[in-house]
Amino acid sequence: MSTAAIFLILYLIPVLSFTGTIGTYMLLHGESLSHPLINVVLLIVASGFIVSSYLSVKLISKFVSEKVMYFGIVFTVLAWLLGVIAVVFYLVMFKDLFSI
Secondary structure, three states: OOHHHHHHHHHHHHHHHHHHHHHHHHHOOOOOOOOHHHHHHHHHHHHHHHHHHHHHHHHHHHHHHOOOOHHHHHHHHHHHHHHHHHHHHHHHHHOOOOOO
């Protein structure tokens, strides 16, 4: 698979995670947090983060093994951080991560 396709997938994963989280929140607003659809979205967000982590490691190793390409490493880490933000966003929305 080409590097451009991997970058496209890497940046689409957090977008789909955000979309799934926001869509589920809008659909289930006011209902119980034990709804089974919330667990399905957790599965999607978690598997997306795992795939994002795998692709990030693959890209970083590719950029380091050849001639070191710092911009490639920076953009890979940025995409991985977007995946982390998507996971934290899910945890804040449905698991009350920072509630007092």
